[in-house]
Amino acid sequence: MLIGLQLGAGSLVGCRKDSPEKTEVAPSKDSVKQSYEGLKTQFSGLTTKFADMRKQIEALPPDLPGLGEVRGKLFTAEEVLGVTGAKLTWLSGRLDAALQAEKGDELQQVSKEIAETADEIRQIDRVSLEVSHQLLPLERTAALRPKAPDAGSASFARVLPTGYEVKAAEGGVEQRLIELIEDPKRKVDKTTWFDFDRQLFASGGSKLDAERAKDQLQNVFEILKAYPTVKLTIGGYTDAAGPAAANKKLSTERAQAVKKELVRLGVAAPRLDAGGKEHPICAASGTEECKDKSRRVAVRVTAK
Numbered sequence: 001m002l003i004g005l006q007l008g009a010g011s012l013v014g015c016r017k018d019s020p021e022k023t024e025v026a027p028s029k030d031s032v033k034q035s036y037e038g039l040k041t042q043f044s045g046l047t048t049k050f051a052d053m054r055k056q057i058e059a060l061p062p063d064l065p066g067l068g069e070v071r072g073k074l075f076t077a078e079e080v081l082g083v084t085g086a087k088l089t090w091l092s093g094r095l096d097a098a099l100q101a102e103k104g105d106e107l108q109q110v111s112k113e114i115a116e117t118a119d120e121i122r123q124i125d126r127v128s129l130e131v132s133h134q135l136l137p138l139e140r141t142a143a144l145r146p147k148a149p150d151a152g153s154a155s156f157a158r159v160l161p162t163g164y165e166v167k168a169a170e171g172g173v174e175q176r177l178i179e180l181i182e183d184p185k186r187k188v189d190k191t192t193w194f195d196f197d198r199q200l201f202a203s204g205g206s207k208l209d210a211e212r213a214k215d216q217l218q219n220v221f222e223i224l225k226a227y228p229t230v231k232l233t234i235g236g237y238t239d240a241a242g243p244a245a246a247n248k249k250l251s252t253e254r255a256q257a258v259k260k261e262l263v264r265l266g267v268a269a270p271r272l273d274a275g276g277k278e279h280p281i282c283a284a285s286g287t288e289e290c291k292d293k294s295r296r297v298a299v300r301v302t303a304k
Helices: 002-018 029-058 067-101 104-144 173-182 210-226 244-265 288-294
Strands: 156-159 165-168 231-236 272-276 297-303
Touching: 029 067, 029 104, 067 104, 156 173, 165 173, 165 210, 173 210, 173 297, 210 244, 231 244, 244 272, 244 297
Parallel strands: 231 272
Antiparallel strands: 156 165, 231 297
């Protein structure tokens, strides 16, 4: 037993004594060149990916909720990628010099710097994946927004008694309002509501989507100006998600936002009433497209 312990101890001591300290193996010229070429390929792929994502962002409505954060993240990553590109150019010169001088220590240093740069590129690539994943729901939200017709594509046109020409979508709120107002046989009632046919609000808020709403609100203002005895009630709506009290508050704020804008354009405030309504098109479990349609504003003629 004693002999066995002594042998074991001697073996352990021998291991400590005879084991050489770890030394870094000098990389070969070919392996360093291959690493650098691989780095250039990764950088080129990332550059293309970021250019594609920039095009995706530029195609989205600038007021889309959450877009600013994603855009900022992309632009910051692009700046870092630009610095990395400059570093790659610098590394190319370092590598050429090390290969020509045939100095192993310099080649080893360049190899370390290539590895560090590869790690930086991996971090940038992770950010690109995050941005790519965040863009998907933003694109879906943007796709659900009805597109506002421009003057060239409007299919309904009517010259009002004031001389103003209304141009709008066929069957839109402008056409329906004018037809009810001008038809002496049609009476006002409490059930005839006309939905605005362009998205007026950013999802989940009461701030007007000014760019998409301005033409239609201008048209409504001109209609009220042309028919000074007409009065309207404005109803705001939300989807069925969330607490009922919060939804009612939000829908009221949306209606008030439209009233405020029409008053700013020149409509006398007493001609407009505004409040929240509780008539979502679909349940909380409905599709995103259906819930988007529930987040709307409608008007009802209360006097002709």
